[in-house]
Amino acid sequence: MRGKETFQIGIHPINWVGEDVREHGADTTYETILDDIQRLGLTGTEMGRKYPQDRAVLKSELDARGIKLVSQWKSVLLSDPAYREQELAAYREHVRFLSGMGSTVISTAEVGGSLHFDPRRTPNEKEVLRLDEYGWRCLAEGLNAAGSIAREYGMKLAYHHHGGTVVESPEEIDRLMELTDPSLVWLLYDTGHAFYGGADPLQVLRKHYDRIAYIHLKDVRPAVLDEARAEGADFVTCIRKSVFTLPGDGCIDFAPIIAELVGRGYDGWAMLEGEQDPALHPPYDYARNALQYIGALLEAERGKE
Numbered sequence: 001m002r003g004k005e006t007f008q009i010g011i012h013p014i015n016w017v018g019e020d021v022r023e024h025g026a027d028t029t030y031e032t033i034l035d036d037i038q039r040l041g042l043t044g045t046e047m048g049r050k051y052p053q054d055r056a057v058l059k060s061e062l063d064a065r066g067i068k069l070v071s072q073w074k075s076v077l078l079s080d081p082a083y084r085e086q087e088l089a090a091y092r093e094h095v096r097f098l099s100g101m102g103s104t105v106i107s108t109a110e111v112g113g114s115l116h117f118d119p120r121r122t123p124n125e126k127e128v129l130r131l132d133e134y135g136w137r138c139l140a141e142g143l144n145a146a147g148s149i150a151r152e153y154g155m156k157l158a159y160h161h162h163g164g165t166v167v168e169s170p171e172e173i174d175r176l177m178e179l180t181d182p183s184l185v186w187l188l189y190d191t192g193h194a195f196y197g198g199a200d201p202l203q204v205l206r207k208h209y210d211r212i213a214y215i216h217l218k219d220v221r222p223a224v225l226d227e228a229r230a231e232g233a234d235f236v237t238c239i240r241k242s243v244f245t246l247p248g249d250g251c252i253d254f255a256p257i258i259a260e261l262v263g264r265g266y267d268g269w270a271m272l273e274g275e276q277d278p279a280l281h282p283p284y285d286y287a288r289n290a291l292q293y294i295g296a297l298l299e300a301e302r303g304k305e
Contacts, residue, residue, distance in 0.1 A: 010044025047072035078142025079112035140179035147184030164235025170199035192218025219250030242276035248293030
């Protein structure tokens, strides 16, 4: 028996304002972002750097538009045990904030070893430092501890496999899932980052479905990615080149992905995410087109029932 379409579609403010590339959308206001989300008829967003930092103000602005704060990215450096105590203290504060906003998942990613996010790295370095056995063990232990904090508040740590980090390839996703406690560490499944990391997004979905707590729906421009890799571009340069786009505008076939989610009865959030230059790719228009594309796929699935 097929499952029903129960998941909710939201959108990430990164479509309007870059997080890793600060010049993208630098002059865009949070009011513009939230008004566009409301016009799109969507009711879920992640935290963005332009959003009000004061919880009361943020809640007022979201409530006025009928929008819920679904999650917020949290960088962690848990592969190095010297950082664990301070990282877990910061994680608890992050969880408290999201819990107070009514969120249930925490987008979480290890930054140790990455070029652009690891505070221990220097500007002249060129490669991500992959984890050794000790680093993997420390990361898993740290994530289990962070996941335990999340569980105290009735929330889930959703690990975001991500380009330019130590959990990027399908093998690294597998390793993380093997080493961590499935009751404490869940997966943020990102279609675009799966493709970027060398995986078949559908296979990642099928293999790790039981661990998935949260989803980012992102597409990829393969010609731009091929060009960037031929130049030896790092992850942030790939963002500047607009390697990523929204569903329906790239090479990923979302039909089997949506079919899998509907068939299994996925009931969490799926966020539209493009992470491209908004000056070249108008966020509202791209989001509207992506919603039409995903909507048609959902309608096709309903027709099969």
